[in-house]
Amino acid sequence: MAKFEGVDFYNIDQHLSDEERMVRDLVRKWVDVEVLPIIEENCREGTFPMHLIPQIGEMGLLGMNLHGYGCAGMSNIAYGIACQELERGDSGLRSFVSVQGSLCMFPIWKFGTEAQKQKYLPGMAEGKLIGCFGLTEPDHGSNPSGMLTKAVDDGDSYIINGAKMWITNGTLADVAIVWAKLDGDIRGFLVERDDAGFTAPEMKGKHSLKASVTSELVFDNVRIPKDRILPDVRGLKGPFSCLNNARFGISWGAIGAAMACFHSAVEYSKSRIQFGKPIAARQLVQNKLAWMLREITKAQLLALHLGKAKDDGTIGIPQISLAKMNNVDMALQIARMARDIHGANGVLDEYPIMRHMANLESVFTYEGTHDIHNLILGRHITGFQAFQ
Amino acid sequence: MIIGVCLKQVPASDSRIKIDGSGAGVDASDLKMEINPYDEFALEEALKLKDAKVAKKVIVLTVGGSDSEQRIRDALARGADDAVRLDDAAFAGSDSLGIARILAAAAQKEGVGLILAGKQAIDDDNSQVPAMVAELLGWPQVTVVDKLELDGGSFKAWRQSGGGVRDVVTGSLPAVISADKGMNTPRYAKLRGIMMAKRKKIPVYDAAALGLDPASVGAAGAKVTQVNWSEPPARPPGRILSGEVPSMVKELVTLLRDEAKVL
Ligand SMILES: Cc1cc2nc3c(=O)[nH]c(=O)nc-3n(C[C@H](O)[C@H](O)[C@H](O)COP(=O)(O)OP(=O)(O)OC[C@H]3O[C@@H](n4cnc5c(N)ncnc54)[C@H](O)[C@@H]3O)c2cc1C
Numbered sequence: 001m002a003k004f005e006g007v008d009f010y011n012i013d014q015h016l017s018d019e020e021r022m023v024r025d026l027v028r029k030w031v032d033v034e035v036l037p038i039i040e041e042n043c044r045e046g047t048f049p050m051h052l053i054p055q056i057g058e059m060g061l062l063g064m065n066l067h068g069y070g071c072a073g074m075s076n077i078a079y080g081i082a083c084q085e086l087e088r089g090d091s092g093l094r095s096f097v098s099v100q101g102s103l104c105m106f107p108i109w110k111f112g113t114e115a116q117k118q119k120y121l122p123g124m125a126e127g128k129l130i131g132c133f134g135l136t137e138p139d140h141g142s143n144p145s146g147m148l149t150k151a152v153d154d155g156d157s158y159i160i161n162g163a164k165m166w167i168t169n170g171t172l173a174d175v176a177i178v179w180a181k182l183d184g185d186i187r188g189f190l191v192e193r194d195d196a197g198f199t200a201p202e203m204k205g206k207h208s209l210k211a212s213v214t215s216e217l218v219f220d221n222v223r224i225p226k227d228r229i230l231p232d233v234r235g236l237k238g239p240f241s242c243l244n245n246a247r248f249g250i251s252w253g254a255i256g257a258a259m260a261c262f263h264s265a266v267e268y269s270k271s272r273i274q275f276g277k278p279i280a281a282r283q284l285v286q287n288k289l290a291w292m293l294r295e296i297t298k299a300q301l302l303a304l305h306l307g308k309a310k311d312d313g314t315i316g317i318p319q320i321s322l323a324k325m326n327n328v329d330m331a332l333q334i335a336r337m338a339r340d341i342h343g344a345n346g347v348l349d350e351y352p353i354m355r356h357m358a359n360l361e362s363v364f365t366y367e368g369t370h371d372i373h374n375l376i377l378g379r380h381i382t383g384f385q386a387f388q
Numbered sequence: 389m390i391i392g393v394c395l396k397q398v399p400a401s402d403s404r405i406k407i408d409g410s411g412a413g414v415d416a417s418d419l420k421m422e423i424n425p426y427d428e429f430a431l432e433e434a435l436k437l438k439d440a441k442v443a444k445k446v447i448v449l450t451v452g453g454s455d456s457e458q459r460i461r462d463a464l465a466r467g468a469d470d471a472v473r474l475d476d477a478a479f480a481g482s483d484s485l486g487i488a489r490i491l492a493a494a495a496q497k498e499g500v501g502l503i504l505a506g507k508q509a510i511d512d513d514n515s516q517v518p519a520m521v522a523e524l525l526g527w528p529q530v531t532v533v534d535k536l537e538l539d540g541g542s543f544k545a546w547r548q549s550g551g552g553v554r555d556v557v558t559g560s561l562p563a564v565i566s567a568d569k570g571m572n573t574p575r576y577a578k579l580r581g582i583m584m585a586k587r588k589k590i591p592v593y594d595a596a597a598l599g600l601d602p603a604s605v606g607a608a609g610a611k612v613t614q615v616n617w618s619e620p621p622a623r624p625p626g627r628i629l630s631g632e633v634p635s636m637v638k639e640l641v642t643l644l645r646d647e648a649k650v651l
Pocket of ligand 1: 134141166169208214352362366368375388
């Protein structure tokens with residue numbers, strides 16, 4: 001297959017800074033050399049490619065848009081473009097970087113004490129400490145405000161009880177950012193791997209995001225010292241501010257998965273001969289390819305504009321919802337269409353299509369399901385909130 | 389010690405090269421450029437020597453126009469401390485000797501004690517520059533090196549000679565070493581390096597700044613001139629056999645043996 005050179009129909013490139021282009025080229029090359037040759041095997045085995053973590057850390061991709069504490073301090077567009085290139089490899093890798101940077105390092109950086117920042121952030125930036133983000137519970141997914149996990153004040157410590165589910169990196173994590181209710185208020189706690197009563201069994205049997213570890217977190221009278229609460233945030237604002245950062249990255253990441261599928265579909269359709277001609281020479285196939293390019297290009301413009309807004313501090317929450325929803329949806333549809341163009345070959349792991357397609361089903365659901373983002377937009381448009 | 393790394397940008401190794409209108413150059417308009425892969429080994433070796441505190445500083449030396457700046461920034465992002473770009477209208481049309489004169493002058497100006505370069509540039513494959521630089525400076529040189537050790541003022545270099553024979557060469561510094569594949573695994577840039585590279589100034593030296601006589605470099609000083617480039621002959625079309633499988637297999641084996649002579 002011809003080398004992947006990205007998709008840039010509207011010259012997005014000219015709007016990127018030199019550093020942003022360098023990040024793009026760096027991660028693209030890294031994915032070509034280190035990820036694509038091995039990722040199908042991880043997928044088949046349902047394992048995360050652990051040996052890549054030190055490399056990811058060394059390049060500085062973890063918490064790359066944060067400043068200080070060993071972080072690179074790059075722009076949000078640079079973070080977005082790194083997510084795009086990572087997800088061109090696999091959504092599992094992008095998820096790893098999103099969870100570590102946006103969901104775990106960000107809340108410590110934003111809401112933590114100086115001591116907490118010093119303790120965790122440099123190690124997390126290097127990939128030596130892994131984090132996970134525990135919000136979802138077995139009975140509370142889209143509605144986290146109903147969470148049952150509870151913390152109680154007990155002298156010089158808090159005691160946490162409850163369970164989280166669907167937690168990316170849970171089993172790998174050295175530190176879990178756990179959202180639990182303290183006197184009815186949602187608060188963030190830092191639970192460490194070795195805290196007595198804390199276990200993180202892996203959830204097996206996923207058909208999606210297979211190269212990513214997903215776990216339950218179980219808290220059975222876990223006693224943690226008082227300095228492990230994030231002091232500066234209360235209520236859903238805490239987890240949601242993390243999710244908004246991650247959703248921003250996902251709106252870029254999905255473009256990478258879509259590009260991989262589009263690239264493969266173009267190449268395949270040019271070489272697959274049926275009825276004496278390449279299938280690419282047929283109008284029906286061209287219509288599909290044109291639709292893919294159109295959707296990718298629109299998604300890129302959304303992501304770029306959102307990135308600029310995030311970099312100049314004018315980003316709005318409904319705007320993030322629109323981009324996450326649109327871009328993941330288009331990527332999933334492109335993956336399905338690419339699967340169709342590849343015929344039977346589309347179901348083989350010789351092509352990346354089915355892997356991306358299956359991955360995107362998770363991406364469609366996590367970080368706010370597609371329809372939850374519709375409801376966020378619906379509330380924005382009408383003023384009526386239709387969640388409850 | 390300061391290590392100078394000669395670094396050239398070349399078309400990406402998977403590019404399709406087109407000859408330009410003059411017939412004696414390459415149409416670079418839509419070529420994607422990269423650091424010459426052998427120069428990446430030279431750079432990595434220099435960075436390793438710096439990591440090991442054998443070298444104090446790594447400086448990139450590039451003869452090239454402003455379009456090569458991006459490759460220089462890439463080298464800075466990987467960890468080179470400084471870079472100079474060597475550019476002057478008088479440099480245009482340099483042959484290998486002219487390029488070597490420019491690099492040698494820059495190395496002297498920067499107080500370089502070891503020059504590392506790729507064994508060849510994958511665009512013109514001349515493999516001349518490092519040897520000429522050494523000659524101009526009067527320094528020892530070893531070419532096509534895949535392992536290097538420094539010890540005080542001396543070096544020990546390993547190279548592959550013909551027939552798989554290993555060749556070990558020692559000498560004294562300053563020296564010029566040209567790097568072969570296998571010397572190391574070039575590192576990826578770090579994002580913090582990219583941010584630092586962004587802030588670095590890349591001085592541009594012209595002939596005057598390097599103390600070079602303009603007549604000794606560029607077209608004026610060239611001892612050889614490229615007169616013509618031609619594209620490789622088009623590959624003859626493949627042949628598709630038809631018929632029953634057993635007879636096709638027989639025919640294929642015959643063709644491979646008698647015509648292609650690969651069996
Ligand atoms: C691979 C993977 C990794 C994950 N990683 C993490 C993680 O690291 N940390 C974490 O905290 N969580 C994680 N999650 C959980 C994820 O965020 C939740 O799955 C998601 O929020 C949806 O919750 P749910 O699965 O309970 O679905 P539900 O909330 O039960 O939704 C089911 C369906 O009902 C719809 N629905 C729900 N409420 C409404 C409503 N009011 N109106 C209309 N429709 C509605 C939804 O849109 C959806 O279609 C992960 C999930 C997956 C699959």
